[in-house]
Amino acid sequence: MPGRPAPNLALVCCTLVGGSLAVLTEDGGDRRQVSLPEMTLRADAALDDAAANFARATLGRAPAWIAQIGAFNETTLTIGYLVLVTVGTDAPAGHRWASYPKQPTGPQAPLLRSALSALRERLDREPVAFRLLPATFTLSELQALYELLLERRLHKASFRRTLMAAHLVEPTDAWRSEGRGRPAQLFRYAPRRRKALPRAVRFESLT
Amino acid sequence: MPGRPAPNLALVCCTLVGGSLAVLTEDGGDRRQVSLPEMTLRADAALDDAAANFARATLGRAPAWIAQIGAFNETTLTIGYLVLVTVGTDAPAGHRWASYPKQPTGPQAPLLRSALSALRERLDREPVAFRLLPATFTLSELQALYELLLERRLHKASFRRTLMAAHLVEPTDAWRSEGRGRPAQLFRYAPRRRKALPRAVRFESLT
DNA sequence: TCAAAAGTGTTTGTTATACACCCATGA
DNA sequence: TCATGGGTGTATAACAAACACTTTTGA
Numbered sequence: 001m002p003g004r005p006a007p008n009l010a011l012v013c014c015t016l017v018g019g020s021l022a023v024l025t026e027d028g029g030d031r032r033q034v035s036l037p038e039m040t041l042r043a044d045a046a047l048d049d050a051a052a053n054f055a056r057a058t059l060g061r062a063p064a065w066i067a068q069i070g071a072f073n074e075t076t077l078t079i080g081y082l083v084l085v086t087v088g089t090d091a092p093a094g095h096r097w098a099s100y101p102k103q104p105t106g107p108q109a110p111l112l113r114s115a116l117s118a119l120r121e122r123l124d125r126e127p128v129a130f131r132l133l134p135a136t137f138t139l140s141e142l143q144a145l146y147e148l149l150l151e152r153r154l155h156k157a158s159f160r161r162t163l164m165a166a167h168l169v170e171p172t173d174a175w176r177s178e179g180r181g182r183p184a185q186l187f188r189y190a191p192r193r194r195k196a197l198p199r200a201v202r203f204e205s206l207t
Numbered sequence: 208m209p210g211r212p213a214p215n216l217a218l219v220c221c222t223l224v225g226g227s228l229a230v231l232t233e234d235g236g237d238r239r240q241v242s243l244p245e246m247t248l249r250a251d252a253a254l255d256d257a258a259a260n261f262a263r264a265t266l267g268r269a270p271a272w273i274a275q276i277g278a279f280n281e282t283t284l285t286i287g288y289l290v291l292v293t294v295g296t297d298a299p300a301g302h303r304w305a306s307y308p309k310q311p312t313g314p315q316a317p318l319l320r321s322a323l324s325a326l327r328e329r330l331d332r333e334p335v336a337f338r339l340l341p342a343t344f345t346l347s348e349l350q351a352l353y354e355l356l357l358e359r360r361l362h363k364a365s366f367r368r369t370l371m372a373a374h375l376v377e378p379t380d381a382w383r384s385e386g387r388g389r390p391a392q393l394f395r396y397a398p399r400r401r402k403a404l405p406r407a408v409r410f411e412s413l414t
Numbered sequence: 415t416c417a418a419a420a421g422t423g424t425t426t427g428t429t430a431t432a433c434a435c436c437c438a439t440g441a
Numbered sequence: 442t443c444a445t446g447g448g449t450g451t452a453t454a455a456c457a458a459a460c461a462c463t464t465t466t467g468a
Contacts, residue, residue, distance in 0.1 A: 004211050004250050007284055043211050047280050071278045071286045073253050077214055079278045121332070124409040140420075152405055157422070158457055159408065165456095166410035181419030182465035191413065198359055200430060201366065202331040203373035204406060206398065347447075364449070365430055372429095388446030389438035407457060 007041045008078040010108065011055055012115035013063070015085040015097065016132055021148065022097040023112070024058075024085070033106045034098055041079065051081040059085060060092045064131035069118045072110055080111045082118055084131040123149055127168075130189040136172055138184035139163070167192040214248045215285040217315065218262055219322035220270070222292040222304065223339055228355065229304040230319070231265075231292070240313045241305055248286070258288040266292060267299045271338040276325045279317055287318045289325055291338040330356055334375075337396040343379055345391035346370070374399040 013024035026035040037058050041050060047068065055063045065084035072078045091097050104112035122128055129145050143159050163169060170190040175183040220231035233242040244265050248257060254275065262270045272291035279285045298304050311319035329335050336352050350366050370376060376394040384390040 004213055006211055007214060041284070047278060047284075068277055070275050071254060077248070077254070077284075077286075079284075125328075125412045127413050138420085146408060150408070154408060155458055156420090157459085160421080162408060162457080163410055166413065168410055168413055177466070178419080180417070180467045182421080184420060199409070199411065201353060201357070201361060201369060202406070203370055203375055205332045206334050206373065206375055345447085362431060363447090364432085367448080369430080384439070385446080387440045387444075389448075391447055 005076040013083040016087040021100040025098040136186040212283040220290040223294040228307040232305040343393040
């Protein structure tokens with residue numbers, strides 16, 4: 001007699017392609033719909049280890065970041081993980097980078113919605129932006145990424161001042177010339193411990 | 208031959224007892240360790256529905272709030288839910304309110320840690336404080352709850368001004384006299400839709 | 415030498431904090 | 442009438458936004 005269906009593990013692997021958010025999709029099937037990499041969870045497996053191993057096996061290299069986003073109802077119980085991949089990484093064989101769907105459809109739609117909101121909510125708590133970017137990057141690239149994830153324009157001078165005050169990045173001695181215009185200095189992610197000063201209470205986002 | 212062990216569903220039910228955070232614990236066993244209500248998840252069950260039903264059955268009434276906090280490794284795969292219970296609700300038969308452990312021990316320790324951090328992280332995104340309080344409350348009670356959850360003192364005048372500017376509460380015509388001192392006006396949670404004004408980018412919490 | 419993008423100093427407006435004070439009640 | 446906790450107005454400080462500007466490159 002058939003046993004209980006085993007829980008699944010699904011990966012929402014995100015990166016940037018051409019200035020837009022992309023998600024790793026398995027080849028084959030309906031090209032208009034995202035098909036996330038999934039695996040069956042072994043009964044005795046440690047969740048986070050299994051997810052990290054599956055992500056490494058799928059991508060062919062260790063991901064830049066991985067975090068659980070929750071449990072979902074699919075045809076079987078599915079634990080979803082958000083995986084961040086450094087920009088410029090090629091899609092592994094049998095996969096491709098699909099543009100992240102604005103309004104996902106299909107059984108994996110809740111997973112895709114949760115992953116994107118988790119990405120946005122963690123933006124000011126975890127260094128997700130710095131995991132998506134390569135080791136060195138320009139401040140304009142960083143700002144463009146924040147604007148993409150926050151879905152709103154940011155003011156250049158304010159963005160830089162706030163960033164510098166947070167002591168999160170340090171300049172390298174390299175510059176990059178990007179076509180016309182003045183070359184941009186490259187920075188690296190180098191957070192400095194500092195006393196976590198108390199934030200004001202925010203009621204704004206409350207409904 | 209034995210089948211795969213079924214996934215579990217665990218509830219972290221929180222309320223306030225005597226000005227401190229408390230968690231619902233099953234009677235029996237080690238009184239120095241929290242024992243969360245757990246149930247076996249049916250193969251075809253919808254997660255959120257199953258959790259809501261289990262919470263209602265356990266508490267004897269519908270909870271004020273419920274939200275998934277993630278999947279965990281226990282002896283079996285366990286999906287954890289954070290459940291908020293209005294202050295003053297008695298513990299159901301076979302259970303008691305235990306003071307929320309500062310440093311949880313035992314197999315459910317990761318669940319307890321995640322539930323508390325979820326509660327704190329959602330404080331400025333979801334109306335968790337208003338779910339813990341009864342329908343009407345004084346602003347001092349609300350501020351004390353925020354201070355408890357944020358673990359720091361807040362300035363009275365600032366707290367009220369920010370709260371009023373957010374149009375989250377409205378005064379009732381009832382007042383409560385609490386021993387000596389001027390009676391406090393009672394308020395109710397009555398959020399008014401307003402244009403979500405863009406928050407500044409925050410790098411502070413980033414490591 | 416012009417367009418384009420990087421980078422910076424100054425001003426302005428908003429908002430949280432701090433302080434001081436008044437109000438209403440029980441003892 | 443005094444101590445206690447509720448409630449509020451005003452000043453100060455911190456900071457994000459906006460504006461204006463300089464710098465440096467490719468075409």
